[in-house]
Amino acid sequence: MANQYLHNVQGLFDTIAPNYDRMNNIISLGTHRHWRKQTMAQIHLAPDAHVLDLCCGTGDWTIALARELQPTGEVIGLDFSAPMLKLAQQKVAQQHVADRVWLRRGNAMHLPFKDNTFDLVTIGFGLRNLPDKAQALAEIYRVLKPGARLVCLETSQPDQPLIKPVWQWYFTKVVPLFGRLFAHQYQEYSYLQETTRHFASYQQLAQMFRTAGFQNVHYQRFNFGAAAAHFGTKEAD
């Protein structure tokens, strides 16, 4: 069941890969870069850090992280869609960070890495599409070094009475239309807006972090809550 779901979602992301960057700019009205930038400002990376960027897609966050590192550091970008990774590889080469970025296809719920490996794990707009979020959080916790952090940037839901209906209208009506207009992919973007609307609230996500064992859990909301960055730390030794 979970496997079938994963397989379908993988096919969806394979399909939307060619338009993915453009559509993210359109759907977020250009603000997703700003969210990432604000999130990055709270991450302090050693130049030789080992970073894992999950659900890396076409590699925007992967590359932004790599720019903070020396070649002695590394960012592993993991995604389950080979077409996404192919686009990511091209961008990595263009941006001259191929000496510190390593891409790999894989399943975020079964990470192919050793325990206590990474100084930072990031996941951007990926968690809500994983069928078993608790399992993914447990795996992330496992591969983080003690004392190291998970940073999750994800769509979320506004809760202000005036904002919420506008946001709902935007995601149920406008986003699928954008998908049809700009990418001829109405169905795919209908699905994506559904996962956005039904994903955990920012309080629920913080609780999921705590349940997985993360400490010092906090978050930052963007655009009246349309997106949120969640931070959690693995228990130090």
Add this chain to the structure above:
Amino acid sequence: MANQYLHNVQGLFDTIAPNYDRMNNIISLGTHRHWRKQTMAQIHLAPDAHVLDLCCGTGDWTIALARELQPTGEVIGLDFSAPMLKLAQQKVAQQHVADRVWLRRGNAMHLPFKDNTFDLVTIGFGLRNLPDKAQALAEIYRVLKPGARLVCLETSQPDQPLIKPVWQWYFTKVVPLFGRLFAHQYQEYSYLQETTRHFASYQQLAQMFRTAGFQNVHYQRFNFGAAAAHFGTKEAD
């Protein structure tokens, strides 16, 4: 000490990367492809196998392995030299196996992978340059699935009385000269021939496999023993 050694060897491989493919053809008098082909003939891969190719260099063996797989399988190519991996990435794209090959910089003596992960580990002309071979073999054993195989292709030493002096002359005198003539890298190739001459005999290497826990250890020699493929199996569950 071992770290300093590794650092120097890494610098050496970074230096020789641009001429590496050409020099291997010259030094082995074109036979290294033949050795690999004969070794491959003894490997039976499932199309969805997970393969780790250690010390993958510019990726020739990585790509040959990937050609045996469907996109549901994967070959991870690991090397400690970023310039080598950069060349490998170009070849992987040219050969249309980028959907199943994932390159990564790393240390073969501290593999960044989980236990019991791979259906096959290969290491071609790499083991003799690792400062701690026993540690590398232990790590390979750890990441192999129970019942899965290590295949090591490496230079070796002929032991026939008529062949051995010719081989010694070739490696001590001719190979560094080739390095000077074709790559302006006399010193680097002097080092490489030294590691070739001083590396374990095929019997010693088989014994090292057994010490690391491998079962059903056997080998095949090429060119009167100038190279050898060693095979070993991790104990089945």
